[in-house]
Amino acid sequence: MPKIPDPWNHHDWNSKEYVDTWAEQQDQREVERRHVFQLMARSLPYDRNAKFEILDLGAGYGALAQFLLDRFPNANAVCQDGSAAMAKLGRKRMEHFGDRVNYALSDFSKPGWSRKLKGPFGAVVSSIAIHNVREPQTIRSIYAETFPLVKTGGCFLNFDRMTPSLDRQMKWLREAGFGDVRSLWDGGRRALIGGFK
Numbered sequence: 001m002p003k004i005p006d007p008w009n010h011h012d013w014n015s016k017e018y019v020d021t022w023a024e025q026q027d028q029r030e031v032e033r034r035h036v037f038q039l040m041a042r043s044l045p046y047d048r049n050a051k052f053e054i055l056d057l058g059a060g061y062g063a064l065a066q067f068l069l070d071r072f073p074n075a076n077a078v079c080q081d082g083s084a085a086m087a088k089l090g091r092k093r094m095e096h097f098g099d100r101v102n103y104a105l106s107d108f109s110k111p112g113w114s115r116k117l118k119g120p121f122g123a124v125v126s127s128i129a130i131h132n133v134r135e136p137q138t139i140r141s142i143y144a145e146t147f148p149l150v151k152t153g154g155c156f157l158n159f160d161r162m163t164p165s166l167d168r169q170m171k172w173l174r175e176a177g178f179g180d181v182r183s184l185w186d187g188g189r190r191a192l193i194g195g196f197k
Contacts, residue, residue: 043157052074053121059103127159150195166193
């Protein structure tokens with residue numbers, strides 16, 4: 001399998017070839033992420049048979065959405081991503097869910113990205129995506145735009161590289177409006193944080 005050149009300085013999300021190669025490499029990492037996905041599922045404020053809608057930010061090919069839809073058989077998911085190539089791959093990988101999953105194309109690095117989404121949602125989740133915008137102020141604004149997308153009683157869970165620091169990211173969740181902010185898992189370079197309404 002070809003190695004993706006310089007993955008931390010350049011992502012070509014519009015290239016089908018790049019996306020396919022990237023997804024193959026991510027598939028190999030699913031086992032190491034599985035325990036965090038399980039923790040995310042347990043952290044959602046819903047029982048297994050609850051009916052609710054999930055928004056997966058920067059969903060990519062849908063690894064997290066697929067995991068959660070398997071765990072919550074009455075839930076539906078909207079997978080938001082900025083890459084048409086990634087959305088196409090995700091639709092193919094999750095076609096067995098039928099109308100339980102939909103994709104919404106928008107670039108969360110640009111202000112106003114949330115206007116294309118019909119919320120609010122019972123849960124907003126993200127996995128290894130938001131750090132790709134790199135700019136702290138942009139991450140902060142993503143959190144601010146996410147808050148109104150979460151229903152009262154729902155939550156926002158973000159599993160990601162905590163750059164800048166975990167403390168700053170938790171502060172930004174509070175500034176966005178989340179009253180109950182928690183560090184749910186800290187793996188050093190990566191962590192799982194949650195904002196609950």
